[in-house]
Amino acid sequence: MTDCNPMPTPLPLRPDYEESERFLEPTYFRSVAGKLQYLTITRPDIQYAVNFVSQRMHSPTTADFGFLKRILRYLKGTQTLGLYIQKGEQLQLSAYCDTDWAGCKETRRSTTGFCTLLGPNFISWSAKRQATVSRSSTEAEYRALGATAQEIAWISFLLRDLGA
Structure with missing residues (x-):
């Protein structure tokens, strides 16, 4: 993939769950996906895409491998990005x-994503599928706000205990 063309985004806007044949080397697929999971520590921009691909590790298809290659192509074009x-x-949370x-x-479940900053620096982030189905976009947003508020409360107590 060193000579590949870069992509502007790690995944298409609406990835299709098309049926395709099984990927012939699932161990290779799992190896590459696992390496990308470690990269999400300093590259939160690929966290959702890596999570999306990792959900298919048990029986990857050729379409899933295409998504994995797209993430690698995105990384090729964004090598200078990172935290x-x-x-x-000011230490404002x-x-x-x-x-x-x-x-x-x-x-039909929603995905919540949030990030917390201490001053200008990212200190935590998450992209996670919600536990239940939301009846409206407003309900899904409230669930995201609740998860974010929980994270802020935990970090503020931690900072208080550390004397910051």
């Missing part, structure tokens, strides 16, 4: 969250 720690004067409503075509 950088900057010295900040802030957070951002978002959700998609019924984004999973199989279960």
Whole structure:
């Protein structure tokens, strides 16, 4: 993949769950997906895509391998991106969250994503499928807000205990 053409996004906007034949080397698929999981520590921009691909590790298809290659092509074009720690004067805790409503075509569950910042630096982030089906986009957003508020509360107690 060193000479591949870069992609602008790690996954298509709406990935299709098309039926295709099984991937012939599932061990290779799992190996590459596992390596990408470690990369998400410093590259939260690929976290959702890697999670999406990792859900298919038990029986990957050729279409799933195509998604995996797309992530690698995205990484090829964004090698300079990553998390950088900057010295900040102010230690203000802030957070951002978002959700998609019924984004999973199989279960109709929504995915919550949030990130928390201490000053200008990312300190935690998550992209996770919600436990239950939401009846509306508003309900899905409230669930995302609840998960984000829980994270902020935990981090603020931690910072207080550390004396910050």
